[in-house]
Amino acid sequence: MSNVTQCDLKEVTFSEAPVVDRDQGVIRGVKILGRHSKNNRVYSDAALNQAAYLYEGLAVNLDHPLRSQTAGDRLVADGFGWLTSVGVRESGVFGDLHFLRSHPQAPMIAEAAERNPRRFGLSHNAVGRVALRDGAAIVEAIDRVHSVDVVQNPATCLGLFESENPTMTTTLHELCERALLPALLDHPSLTGLRLRAVPLPETLDNSSLRSAVLTNLLRGVADCTESEPQFDPRALFVHLQQHLTDEPPAAAHSPVETDLPQRITRLETELCCRGLLEAQHRHCDPERLQALVALPDEAARRALIESWPTRDSSLRTRPASSPPLGDRGESPLRLPEDVRGFVAALR
Incomplete structure (x- = not known):
């Protein structure tokens, strides 16, 4: 059974034998996207054909781009060329890279393509739908392409004609498998986190793996509270408690990472700050969260939030009130009220 999730796709590809025509300003036969990614993804035929269509004529x-830039915010000096004659071959998507002969970097890249095509590669930044099947991440569709960039250190090919992440990553699902927590993400509200890309811990002992699972899971839940204002993480505590309190035999007495309490405290603070921003109808972004977390108390955070403009809330409405559990005939469960309470309940 597969679970399809839309996610960002960043890959780098190298070409083996491109043909450089300096007079015409074309590098022919560059590899734009490989079928097998160094980021442990496999691109289906349908995804490759969609990518080829989207690449044609793409700048x-x-x-x-810098983290602060979007696809439409690139500098004029960043523009190097465009893609034409894009098509699918056995090993991926290929095309012709037309470059501006007047660009300052054109001679260097043309020489690299002639003498050592693996010196540079093409990196694509796209959004697609990924399914997890038999432990493999299968890209089933490419919905849009943000950009294609000439970079060093590319991820599906090995040279010029997707970019390799220097940090070893995996999916949250695979991390749970390694930590002997295979059913942790079975809750319906957590299935969307299965393909979330997460870094592997430096050491792969069970204590480090479980610590990484908890940290990345809390971050995923925090992201859910931002993208889905109706989402209540407390509804998941009972499910998570059932799986996280059962210590695996091989790690019954393994020490927890010493910095885990500080990381949990920060994540709890971030959750509180997200809630304050939502309650005050302010936009939530990483810069604002960082500024709020650095403040000493809630009063200071509220004061800073009030100095920011409100967002347009006309597109999102929330019920004014909710009847008590007793009025709905449900038993009033005593659930943890915050992340700290949840972590304490697991011990």
Whole structure:
């Protein structure tokens, strides 16, 4: 059974034998996307055909955009060329890279393509739908492509004609499998986190793996509270408690990472700050969260939030009140009220 999730796709590809025509300003036969990614993804035929269609005529920039930039905010100096004659072959998507002969970097990249095509690669930044089947991440569709960039250190090919992440990553589902917690993400509200990309801990002992699972799971829940205001993480506590309190035999007395309490405290603070922003109808972004977390108390955070403009809440309405559990005929369960309470309940 597969679970399809829409996620960001960042890959780098190298070409083996491109043909450089400096007079025409074309590097022919560049590999744009490989069928097998170094990021442990496999692209289906349908995804490759969709990618080829989206690549045709697409602008090519130099280097990855800065974190503060979007696809439409690239500098004029970043523009290097565009793609044509894009098609699918056995090993991936190929095309011709037309470059601006007047660009300052054109001679260097043309020489690299002639003498050592693995010196540079093409990195694609796209959004697609990924299914987890038999432990493999299968890209079933490419919905849109943000950019294609000429970069060093590319991820599905090995040279010029997707970019490799220097940090070893895996999916949250695979991390749970390694930590002997295979059923942790079976709750319906957590299935969307299965393909969430997470870094592998430096050491792979069970204590480190379980600590990484908890940290990344809490971050995933925090992201859910931002993207789905109706989402209540307390509804998951009973399910998570059932799976996280059963210590695996091989790690019954393994020590927990010493910095875990501090990380949990920060995550709890971030959750509280997200709630304050939502309650005050303010936009939530990483910069605002960082500023709020750094403040000493809630009063200071509220004061800062009130200094920010409100967002347009006309598209999102929430019920004014909710009847007590007793009025709905449900038993009033005593659930943890915050992340700290949840973690304490697990011990």
